[in-house]
Structures are given as structure tokens and as C-alpha cells.
Amino acid sequence: MQLGQRYKLVIQYRGTNFIGWQKQPNETKKRSVQSLLEAALRTIGRDQCEVVTAGRTDSGVHAYANCAHVDIVRRNKKTEEVMKPFSAGTLKKATNYYLKKHTTGIYVSKVEAVNPDFHARFHCLSRTYVYRIIQSHDVSGLPFIHDMYHFYDKDLDLEKMKAAAKLFVGTLDFSAFSTATPGKSPIRTVLSIDIETEKTLFGSHQTQYNIYVRAQAFLWHQVRKIVGGILAVGSNSITVARLQEIIDKKDPGMAPGMAPACGLYFYNAEYAPYEILECSEDPDLMVEKKRKRTTMSEEEEAEEKKKKTKIESH
Helix, strand or coil: CCCCEEEEEEEEECHHHECECCCCCCCCCCECHHHHHHHHHHHHHCCCCCCEECCCCECCCEEEEEEEEEEECCECCCCCCECCCCCHHHHHHHHHHHHHHHCCCEEEEEEEEECCCCCCCCCEEEEEEEEEEEECCCCCCHHHHCCCCEEECCCCCHHHHHHHHHCCCEEEECHHHCCCCCCCCCEEEEEEEEEEEEEECCEEEEEEEEEEEEECCCCCCHHHHHHHHHHHHHCCCCCHHHHHHHHHHCCHHHCCCCCCHHHEEEEEEEECCCCEECCCCCHHHHHHHHHHHHCCCHHHHHHHHHHHHHHHHC
16 A cells, blocks of 8 residues: 555756766765755655656756656654645645755656556656757857757758658667667667757857657667767768668767767656546645734734724824
8 A cells, every 4th residue: 555645746957967867876066866856855745755757867968847756755743643645736836945945957847646556657658858959150158058058060951960860760779879788678669850940049140950859768878879870960971871871780889979968858758648636735834824814923913003093094
């Protein structure tokens, strides 16, 4: 029997100052997103908890909407007795309050109470990453966003980039375009790759490329190495035919290179429809709201008496 309530979290973070999502045994100068989030939730619920995510991002990788789940047991601060679960809204506010107070760069954008069988990782149908590139020979704006984009100074051919992207779509052996992990198959299914362009805030001479890669699951460094291959073709460093040859030979040493972490974002996690539970409003919060509405301080009472005196004198 599960103790506590399971919640689905949608999390945003700027990965620059973190060692990645996954907590490590000895975190000193840099912390992980997971350890900081668990510390916040442990303070709120008072029990140990583990946050399970759909996407375990690397150091320097950001997230627009990474999804996770966590089981929270709510206890009375004095008696340690188990209490009614937090409402989703209360948990969101409390978590963000703690995160803002103790760290920067993490924000919980959405909380939902879900059934105990919901699993953020195993029930995820697809994951989408977006890689953001600013192509320009002039790096105006670099000091402000150097850790949020990959600044690329070579000319790019959009049509060639799209032709290169098509080679990676489907069920393939990605040995040449991932970092090997013992015990993991290099076979993965990439569902789609879409490339969009837009102008940047720093001038019409700069073009922003957004490369969206959607798959059921990813290998370590897979997206960044795919982007490296797309950029190599788009900049005329290699041909589309040569990229196909590298994919077929499955040799990591032949791959053009890996794009830096700063341009990569966990964009979205897709799930089949699931039930969202309604947790009652936090009773302590309701009492606090009522108290604020009905109780005035001495200063407020004095001000109220002054107003009444003025009205009566007129």
C-alpha cells in the first residue's frame, strides 16, 4: 500500500549551474537538479522522497518542460502524524518558494495529483529535445546568452540540413552518433526531426535555427551528435552521402563531432491520457486565509477607527 500522494511535476531549469539532472554521491561546487528538488520536497513533506524523471539531462543542458513524479507523505510538524495530502496548487507554491530561497535556475511550472501507478519515465510515449543555434559571423549578444545557445560562425544551408536530418529518422543503429553505454543497445527509433528558423533579438544579420528531435528514448549524447552531423552537412564540411556512409559503418570515430551542451533543451514529454486527482484544499492554508480576512493588527484597527471618526464628523 502506497503511503502518501503521487504527483506529476513539470520542471523548468537553466542547466548551466548544475552537474545535470541526476544526483551524485558527493556534490560540492555544483549541485544536481534532482538533489535540490528533493531537498525542497523533503522540507515540505518531512519524509525522504525520490523524484523520478522522464529525461536525465547532462551538465549544461536545460529544460523547458521536463516531467517527473514524486510520492509525498505529508506529516504534522509537531506530532509527525500523516495528514491529508497537499493540494497540487499548495505543493507547487511551497516548492517554488523553497527553490527561490535556496537556489536559482529551477522552477516547477505545473503540479498534478495522479494515481500511484503513473510513472514519469516508463509511461512516457515520446521525448522531444530542441537544439538552438545562432548562426552569425557577428556574435552580438553573446555575453548575455552564451550559455543558452550554440553560436555557430559558419554559413548554413537549410535545405542540406533538412536532407541530413532525414537520414536519422526511423529505427537505426546509432553507434556512430551516441556515446556507448555498457548493456544498452545502440538501436533507437527517432520519430521526427524538424528544423525551424527565426530572426534573433540581436539583429537581422543573425539567424536562429531550432532543431526538434523526437524519439521514444535516447542514448547518451545522441541528440548532440545528431546535431553535429546536421551542422557538418549544412556547412558543407561533408556531403549527405558521406553522412549516410558514417551512419552505415557505425564507427564513432568517423562522426563529425558533438554539438556543445549549451544549446540543448528538454522540450516536452508525451503521455497517454491519465487521470488527474482532485486533492482538497490544504486545511491549514484555509485557516490561514480566514485568519487574514478576519483579523486585523493593532495598526490596522487604529487606522480603521480614524476612518470611522472622519465619517461621523461629517
